[in-house]
Amino acid sequence: MTLFSKHRAAANRSSRVRPLLVTLLCAAAVGSVVVAQQAGRGAAAPVAAAPAPIGDADKSGPSFAVRAKAVYPVSDKQPGAIDGGVMIVRNGKIAAVGADLPIPADIPLIDLRNEVICPGFVAAASAILPPHAGPHSISGAYQAVDGFDAYGDYAEQLALGVTTAHISPGGHRLASGRGAIVKLAGPAESRIVRGDSDLSINLGVYNPPRLIKPPFYASSDVAITPARRQGPESRIGQLFQVESVLAPNADAGAANFHTSAFTSAWSTGLTLRIQARQAVDIEDAVQLALRYKRPAYLVGAAEADELADSLATAGMSVVLRLEQRYRGPDNPVGPDPTAFDAQIRVAGRLAKLSAEKGFLLALAGAEGDGAADPRMSAALAMRGGMSPEMALGGITRTAAAILKLEKRVGSLAPGMDADFLVMSGRPLDL
Amino acid sequence: MRLIETRKGFRSARLLGGWIASAAIATVVWADAPPPEKVALTNVKIVPVVGESIEKGTILIERGKIAALGKDVEIPYDARVFDLAGKVAFPGTIDANSYRGTDSPNESRPVTPQLDTSDSIDPSQLYYEDMLRIGTTTLNIMPGDNTVIGGIGRVIRPIGLTPAEMTIAEGAFLKVCVSPKMGFDRMLQLATLRETFAELDEYLNRLAERRYDEKLKEDEKVMDVGVAEAKKRGRDLIRAEDVDDEHRNILRVRGGQVKVLGEAGPTLFKPLGAFISCGAAMDVAPAVTFAKDHGFIDRTVLVLDGDCFKAIKELKAAARPVVLTSNLVHRETDPLTGKVTQTFVPKKFADAGLLFALTPGVDASLPERMLTYQAARCVREGVARDEAIRSVTLSPAKILGVADRLGSLEVGKEAYIGIYSGDPLDFASQVEKVFVAGVLAYEREKDVRMQRLTEPPAGEKK
Numbered sequence: 001m002t003l004f005s006k007h008r009a010a011a012n013r014s015s016r017v018r019p020l021l022v023t024l025l026c027a028a029a030v031g032s033v034v035v036a037q038q039a040g041r042g043a044a045a046p047v048a049a050a051p052a053p054i055g056d057a058d059k060s061g062p063s064f065a066v067r068a069k070a071v072y073p074v075s076d077k078q079p080g081a082i083d084g085g086v087m088i089v090r091n092g093k094i095a096a097v098g099a100d101l102p103i104p105a106d107i108p109l110i111d112l113r114n115e116v117i118c119p120g121f122v123a124a125a126s127a128i129l130p131p132h133a134g135p136h137s138i139s140g141a142y143q144a145v146d147g148f149d150a151y152g153d154y155a156e157q158l159a160l161g162v163t164t165a166h167i168s169p170g171g172h173r174l175a176s177g178r179g180a181i182v183k184l185a186g187p188a189e190s191r192i193v194r195g196d197s198d199l200s201i202n203l204g205v206y207n208p209p210r211l212i213k214p215p216f217y218a219s220s221d222v223a224i225t226p227a228r229r230q231g232p233e234s235r236i237g238q239l240f241q242v243e244s245v246l247a248p249n250a251d252a253g254a255a256n257f258h259t260s261a262f263t264s265a266w267s268t269g270l271t272l273r274i275q276a277r278q279a280v281d282i283e284d285a286v287q288l289a290l291r292y293k294r295p296a297y298l299v300g301a302a303e304a305d306e307l308a309d310s311l312a313t314a315g316m317s318v319v320l321r322l323e324q325r326y327r328g329p330d331n332p333v334g335p336d337p338t339a340f341d342a343q344i345r346v347a348g349r350l351a352k353l354s355a356e357k358g359f360l361l362a363l364a365g366a367e368g369d370g371a372a373d374p375r376m377s378a379a380l381a382m383r384g385g386m387s388p389e390m391a392l393g394g395i396t397r398t399a400a401a402i403l404k405l406e407k408r409v410g411s412l413a414p415g416m417d418a419d420f421l422v423m424s425g426r427p428l429d430l
Numbered sequence: 431m432r433l434i435e436t437r438k439g440f441r442s443a444r445l446l447g448g449w450i451a452s453a454a455i456a457t458v459v460w461a462d463a464p465p466p467e468k469v470a471l472t473n474v475k476i477v478p479v480v481g482e483s484i485e486k487g488t489i490l491i492e493r494g495k496i497a498a499l500g501k502d503v504e505i506p507y508d509a510r511v512f513d514l515a516g517k518v519a520f521p522g523t524i525d526a527n528s529y530r531g532t533d534s535p536n537e538s539r540p541v542t543p544q545l546d547t548s549d550s551i552d553p554s555q556l557y558y559e560d561m562l563r564i565g566t567t568t569l570n571i572m573p574g575d576n577t578v579i580g581g582i583g584r585v586i587r588p589i590g591l592t593p594a595e596m597t598i599a600e601g602a603f604l605k606v607c608v609s610p611k612m613g614f615d616r617m618l619q620l621a622t623l624r625e626t627f628a629e630l631d632e633y634l635n636r637l638a639e640r641r642y643d644e645k646l647k648e649d650e651k652v653m654d655v656g657v658a659e660a661k662k663r664g665r666d667l668i669r670a671e672d673v674d675d676e677h678r679n680i681l682r683v684r685g686g687q688v689k690v691l692g693e694a695g696p697t698l699f700k701p702l703g704a705f706i707s708c709g710a711a712m713d714v715a716p717a718v719t720f721a722k723d724h725g726f727i728d729r730t731v732l733v734l735d736g737d738c739f740k741a742i743k744e745l746k747a748a749a750r751p752v753v754l755t756s757n758l759v760h761r762e763t764d765p766l767t768g769k770v771t772q773t774f775v776p777k778k779f780a781d782a783g784l785l786f787a788l789t790p791g792v793d794a795s796l797p798e799r800m801l802t803y804q805a806a807r808c809v810r811e812g813v814a815r816d817e818a819i820r821s822v823t824l825s826p827a828k829i830l831g832v833a834d835r836l837g838s839l840e841v842g843k844e845a846y847i848g849i850y851s852g853d854p855l856d857f858a859s860q861v862e863k864v865f866v867a868g869v870l871a872y873e874r875e876k877d878v879r880m881q882r883l884t885e886p887p888a889g890e891k892k
Binding site: 132139141148150153217257 | 737743
């Protein structure tokens with residue numbers, strides 16, 4: 001039995017520590033969140049005037065105080081656990097966190113004598129959305145926010161503790177579109193945190209389908225144009241493909257709605273989210289970020305430890321995906337029972353390097369695994385030598401920082417959204 | 431003194447511009463005479479939808495319109511009189527969104543704005559007879575839901591030999607679907623929608639340049655300016671006949687006004703409305719946002735299915751009329767506990783104060799095909815009776831833009847009347863007669879096909 005399935009089986013049995021209850025309380029001011037949602041849903045075409053907020057303007061979240069056996073704030077000021085900690089929530093936002101805080105009389109107290117509180121997990125890379133069904137290999141027009149079901153029931157992900165997730169249009173095309181950041185519970189109008197969060201580029205994927213454009217009013221007089229091939233067809237072509245679209249004197253005739261959407265998304269300065277696993281692709285990613293001087297972060301990164309220096313120079317953060325299916329260059333066929341060993345080592349090394357070189361490191365699960373367990377990623381990373389604080393941070397605070405949401409989610413600190421988990425034991429005890 | 435059953439021939443010019451309904455219906459047995467110009471329905475209980483019911487009243491129909499309605503109406507000597515004691519007169523019900531009665535509901539191509547359902551309406555289909563049998567006298571035939579942009583629809587009556595004869599109102603709405611076409615997902619669906627509208631802008635820019643080029647050729651001059659300037663100059667030269675089929679209806683949905691390089695040009699076409707189909711609650715917000723971004727939210731009608739009632743807040747904010755499908759009860763099973771929750775959908779819309787219309791479930795069980803039955807279910811679940819009756823008569827008429835002609839029994843409106851053997855919302859009542867534009871289009875006692883179904887086999891007692 002491999003390491004992975006042993007842990008998975010343990011988690012599936014009634015294990016000692018499980019998130020008992022996930023309490024998700026979204027931001028108080030619906031207005032500001034809704035504006036973000038409406039703006040995010042805008043088309044590649046210029047959006048009309050400022051959207052009006054929907055829902056009640058004075059809607060606010062609940063207020064209460066929680067006293068637990070231990071509170072893990074996962075913040076700069078308070079690393080580590082607070083035993084007998086108290087957290088005060090007002091209107092859906094955290095007002096105060098500390099040990100033995102005076103509990104105000106006007107709000108109810110939830111006394112959790114045997115349970116532990118930690119921030120809701122942030123999935124910096126998730127697979128909630130299947131990849132988009134379109135054929136274009138370079139597009140800025142497919143938006144993950146379009147596919148997100150704001151009314152959906154995400155019990156499967158919530159049961160694993162994920163409260164905020166990044167959704168991507170897919171990892172199957174060179175430039176698959178625009179990602180978004182969403183919350184998995186709460187009223188539908190406030191679930192979309194950021195509708196337009198990044199431009200998703202995937203290196204190491206080739207051979208997109210051909211583009212077929214049937215003639216309008218097909219008749220015997222109208223020739224059927226052959227299906228158009230798209231790049232990239234090999235690793236050599238992938239960066240070239242991106243650059244040919246972005247070049248200032250790009251061929252206007254070959255431009256279409258999707259490539260124009262890509263260039264306009266690029267020109268608004270959206271963060272690049274580059275998914276690359278092998279070292280050669282990671283090198284390409286670093287080159288892309290440096291050449292165009294764009295904010296960018298790396299996802300996947302199974303061989304990132306070899307390039308830690310360049311990553312640090314480029315200022316790129318890393319979201320390490322712990323994937324069983326990744327096959328290294330030495331294992332071209334079949335499932336690799338020792339695949340996790342390599343990744344565990346990489347996680348350990350990256351943990352050390354991130355501390356040394358100063359780039360952010362977050363943890364995520366496998367692509368395509370819709371119910372990826374963040375605590376499993378953390379456990380594997382700890383096995384590789386990552387410290388528990390860094391591992392917990394990798395699925396909460398650091399992930400939020402990479403997604404530029406550190407002021408809203410990922411830790412329990414005053415002013416942040418009250419998204420937290422109630423766990424029956426320490427968060428990382430599987 | 432001339433009897434109405436004149437043998438001189440039908441004076442078609444007088445009756446709704448020239449259709450010959452007499453030959454159209456297989457089930458109706460005509461006397462060998464054209465329809466009378468004046469018809470009086472006497473002793474009938476009238477449910478007019480607008481105003482109070484009249485217990486024993488008279489409806490006078492002249493030349494296809496309701497000329498008089500009330501308790502004491504003077505009946506002209508030359509009117510054909512129907513004594514309908516014990517019956518109830520109710521407006522013909524209106525189906526606001528139907529994809530039946532045509533050759534095929536959708537194309538395989540995702541974007542087909544140039545299509546018109548009138549090209550595929552098949553007047554010989556039994557569907558139209560069945561609609562008469564259940565008292566539905568007006569149908570809005572639209573393309574089906576398996577599309578991105580489907581084409582324009584048409585409001586028709588179920589009698590007539592050709593789609594032109596059947597037409598009540600020409601296509602006023604374009605079919606747009608936000609829930610994904612088969613084989614698509616929502617990302618691709620919405621990207622295709624945006625692509626279509628963006629491509630229109632590109633097309634108009636190129637068209638402006640082409641028109642300027644043509645004008646220069648006419649004046650035998652040489653191109654004298656750059657591309658951008660040529661487009662600006664060509665903008666006002668664009669004529670209606672220059673816009674091709676692929677783009678005309680998209681331009682109409684946007685308002686009919688040409689926009690080149692961001693500046694407004696001539697208005698070439700009448701605006702077109704849109705029926706935007708949403709299959710789930712998550713589709714409502716993108717549909718409304720899309721319509722707002724492209725400037726046609728004021729002409730939009732939302733067709734809602736599934737759990738769209740959950741998005742009631744967004745729908746109230748959009749304040750657009752709504753067409754509901756025949757699934758009036760939405761059932762959900764909690765994946766963890768197995769508990770089943772049922773919601774009666776029209777009640778949510780009635781409580782929210784939105785204008786909503788019901789549609790029959792032509793693929794569903796037989797009673798769901800009857801709009802009166804759907805209205806009766808609403809009454810049972812707590813919707814006010816007036817509101818329920820309006821949702822199958824006046825509300826769809828308002829949504830389709832024909833409320834000045836149809837939807838209620840009022841003087842001046844056209845005579846689309848169903849005569850029921852009892853209260854129209856009572857399931858035991860039957861449709862006895864149907865008048866379509868003043869013509870007696872259906873009589874149950876002469877309905878040969880129905881009799882074949884309902885009479886016992888030879889030798890058996892009834």
